[in-house]
Amino acid sequence: MPDIYLDNNATTKVDSAVVDVMIPFFTEQFGNPSSIHRFADGVAQALKHARRQVQALIGAEHDSEIIFTSCGTESDSTAILSAIKAQPNRKEIITTMVEHPAILSLCENLEKEGYTIHRLPVDKCGRLNLESYKNMLSDQVAIVSVMWANNETGTIFPVVEMAELASAAGVMFHTDAVQAVGKIPMMLQDTKIDMLSISGHKLHAPKGIGVLYLRRGTRFRPLLRGGHQERGRRAGTENTASIVGLGKACELALEYMEYENIQVKAMRDHLEQGLVEKIPHCFITGDLNNRLPNTTDIAFEYIEGEAILMMLSKAGIAASSGSACTSGSLEPSHVMRAMQIPYTAAHGTIRFSFSRYNTMSDVDDVLNIMPQIVATLRKLSPYWEGDGPVANPEQAFQPTFA
Amino acid sequence: MWDYSDKVKDHFFNPKNAGAVVGANAIGEVGSISCGDALRLTLKVNETTEIIEDAGFQTFGCGSAIASSSVLTEIIKGMTIDDALKVTNQDIAKELDGLPPEKMHCSVMGREALQAAIANFRGVEWKDDHEEGALICKCFAVDAVMIEEMVWANKLRTVEDVTNFTKAGGGCAACHEDIEAILERVLKERGETFDPQAASLPKVEAKVEKKPMTNLQRIKKIEDVLNSLRPQLMADGGDVELVEVVGNTAYVNMTGACNGCQMAAMTIAGIQQRLMEVLGEFIKVVPASEMPKPEKLVNIEGISHA
Numbered sequence: 001m002p003d004i005y006l007d008n009n010a011t012t013k014v015d016s017a018v019v020d021v022m023i024p025f026f027t028e029q030f031g032n033p034s035s036i037h038r039f040a041d042g043v044a045q046a047l048k049h050a051r052r053q054v055q056a057l058i059g060a061e062h063d064s065e066i067i068f069t070s071c072g073t074e075s076d077s078t079a080i081l082s083a084i085k086a087q088p089n090r091k092e093i094i095t096t097m098v099e100h101p102a103i104l105s106l107c108e109n110l111e112k113e114g115y116t117i118h119r120l121p122v123d124k125c126g127r128l129n130l131e132s133y134k135n136m137l138s139d140q141v142a143i144v145s146v147m148w149a150n151n152e153t154g155t156i157f158p159v160v161e162m163a164e165l166a167s168a169a170g171v172m173f174h175t176d177a178v179q180a181v182g183k184i185p186m187m188l189q190d191t192k193i194d195m196l197s198i199s200g201h202k203l204h205a206p207k208g209i210g211v212l213y214l215r216r217g218t219r220f221r222p223l224l225r226g227g228h229q230e231r232g233r234r235a236g237t238e239n240t241a242s243i244v245g246l247g248k249a250c251e252l253a254l255e256y257m258e259y260e261n262i263q264v265k266a267m268r269d270h271l272e273q274g275l276v277e278k279i280p281h282c283f284i285t286g287d288l289n290n291r292l293p294n295t296t297d298i299a300f301e302y303i304e305g306e307a308i309l310m311m312l313s314k315a316g317i318a319a320s321s322g323s324a325c326t327s328g329s330l331e332p333s334h335v336m337r338a339m340q341i342p343y344t345a346a347h348g349t350i351r352f353s354f355s356r357y358n359t360m361s362d363v364d365d366v367l368n369i370m371p372q373i374v375a376t377l378r379k380l381s382p383y384w385e386g387d388g389p390v391a392n393p394e395q396a397f398q399p400t401f402a
Numbered sequence: 403m404w405d406y407s408d409k410v411k412d413h414f415f416n417p418k419n420a421g422a423v424v425g426a427n428a429i430g431e432v433g434s435i436s437c438g439d440a441l442r443l444t445l446k447v448n449e450t451t452e453i454i455e456d457a458g459f460q461t462f463g464c465g466s467a468i469a470s471s472s473v474l475t476e477i478i479k480g481m482t483i484d485d486a487l488k489v490t491n492q493d494i495a496k497e498l499d500g501l502p503p504e505k506m507h508c509s510v511m512g513r514e515a516l517q518a519a520i521a522n523f524r525g526v527e528w529k530d531d532h533e534e535g536a537l538i539c540k541c542f543a544v545d546a547v548m549i550e551e552m553v554w555a556n557k558l559r560t561v562e563d564v565t566n567f568t569k570a571g572g573g574c575a576a577c578h579e580d581i582e583a584i585l586e587r588v589l590k591e592r593g594e595t596f597d598p599q600a601a602s603l604p605k606v607e608a609k610v611e612k613k614p615m616t617n618l619q620r621i622k623k624i625e626d627v628l629n630s631l632r633p634q635l636m637a638d639g640g641d642v643e644l645v646e647v648v649g650n651t652a653y654v655n656m657t658g659a660c661n662g663c664q665m666a667a668m669t670i671a672g673i674q675q676r677l678m679e680v681l682g683e684f685i686k687v688v689p690a691s692e693m694p695k696p697e698k699l700v701n702i703e704g705i706s707h708a
Binding site: 157303305314331397399 | 411414415420421431432433434435436437438439440441442460461462463464465467468666672
């Protein structure tokens with residue numbers, strides 16, 4: 001049975017070169033970087049090196065703009081809570097309907113505390129309307145937080161342009177870039193982005209390490225106070241081994257940037273074109289002309305995603321779904337709902353997300369098995385008859401709500 | 403991913419009786435496309451013997467929805483429709499060696515499709531008023547709609563009230579924030595404000611009997627307590643039946659959705675706790691299946707509800 005991992009937007013395998021550079025920091029140079037003895041020798045130096053590796057990947061102007069955190073979620077929370085704490089008179093936040101829960105749940109919570117949250121809608125291709133965004137910007141807005149790329153569809157948002165607009169209106173701009181960093185080139189020093197979140201495990205570093213990029217001069221209030229670590233902006237003893245690992249992972253991501261955007265993209269394109277050709281009644285979601293090179297999200301109509309995943313898994317293929325059942329919630333993914341994908345398709349969305357470890361033969365394996373899986377499940381579906389959907393599917397089968 | 407039993411996986415990967423039955427004379431359609439679970443059950447019922455001669459299903463849904471549909475058709479084929487109506491959702495879950503709490507609704511959907519199909523055969527209208535909300539308490543599988551209804555119906559004010567009336571929040575306590583949010587919302591609609599320090603509703607008074615109780619007194623008291631707990635259990639589609647009391651051991655049957663539900667053991671522990679509080683003495687609650695000498699059953703059935 002093949003062993004094919006196509007769920008790289010969920011998490012990635014730690015690169016073996018990353019593991020190699022980490023090991024000494026567990027067993028030999030395990031000292032606290034603040035200590036003055038031989039076990040701490042070179043640890044502070046290694047952190048500095050890692051900071052520069054991250055800086056290089058995102059094109060930050062200074063290495064001191066890199067703050068190591070524990071994960072992408074911590075970086076997101078730090079950014080937003082810092083902005084509202086530093087500007088107590090501003091009671092509005094602008095974000096989008098399709099953000100990651102790390103932003104949406106936090107905003108929902110702030111709404112209860114009296115903040116006004118503007119959630120930008122998206123069109124059927126998952127795109128934002130910049131005109132309505134412009135109209136929302138005011139001196140009441142504490143921060144704009146818009147993801148660089150969507151985790152489900154891979155759709156890229158015009159964050160550089162949006163940050164310019166925010167800056168012109170005197171509003172801080174944060175972007176959750178956990179899916180974008182390492183997959184598309186960026187040069188933050190040429191932008192007006194004030195804060196940016198990175199998650200290590202999305203780019204072949206370990207879980208439990210993240211970064212908040214903080215543009216020099218941006219007003220900041222730490223989430224965690226305590227020691228002097230990270231120049232007092234994020235207290236807590238440094239996760240030295242993981243920081244060193246993340247640095248290496250960033251260096252590799254920069255090295256593979258071209259590969260990601262040519263070879264990885266070719267695999268993705270081959271897969272989605274093949275699936276759409278071989279399987280009737282399926283379509284690619286998101287903004288097809290403006291997506292991450294590694295991500296495709298395909299809606300297979302009239303069947304349900306968890307069932308598809310179970311069959312894929314049995315065939316040795318790992319992917320993920322926006323269906324309600326995979327999360328235990330009652331609604332399909334908020335991203336699909338925001339794009340007004342009908343329920344008969346939204347529950348059947350499957351995301352395939354690639355990395356540099358995949359090969360074209362992985363793609364061929366999926367292309368071989370997928371038509372059969374879809375056909376098997378459609379045979380069970382009340383919306384399907386013979387070779388096609390029943391006429392007027394939404395009307396033909398209208399079960400009682402249960 | 404879910405921890406599905408081998409039986410669930412088997413019925414999912416090799417579903418039985420998939421597809422519509424040709425010449426079906428009983429059709430039941432239930433589910434909700436917005437929730438991603440919908441089922442059409444087609445039966446061929448013999449008009450004279452009322453025996454289900456063939457059954458087929460078409461399901462739009464996850465692994466456990468398809469498995470529940472498949473196993474349901476296997477259970478009911480060859481049954482009379484009267485016998486089939488006695489098949490409960492926990493019979494379905496049991497046949498699958500259990501379902502995760504979040505997935506019990508798949509077995510409920512199977513039973514409802516069966517009821518709908520039989521109603522269709524008999525030419526009567528089948529109505530379902532069961533509504534499901536987002537799962538709040540994962541320990542006891544209590545959803546938001548249920549909590550909200552109980553908060554309205556019983557004028558609940560605190561998280562403790564909600565736990566006493568619905569079991570929600572009585573396990574790991576991680577959902578207390580969500581329960582508070584529901585209380586806040588409902589109390590606001592009622593024109594009150596949620597106060598986390600508010601006193602809870604008076605519990606069933608713990609009257610400690612001075613004299614040792616006779617067995618009859620004890621049985622009566624146990625019945626009272628079970629009656630007070632019954633609304634919560636029935637809201638879950640379950641029920642409890644007192645089968646026998648021997649000394650300080652009460653033998654009960656967990657019926658309805660409680661039976662076969664993975665939470666049944668916790669529910670029994672909760673009942674035992676409540677009995678001890680009210681009776682003021684040690685009471686052990688044991689499933690009737692573990693009772694010695696089952697031929698001596700004293701069956702007190704149907705005492706409280708239709």
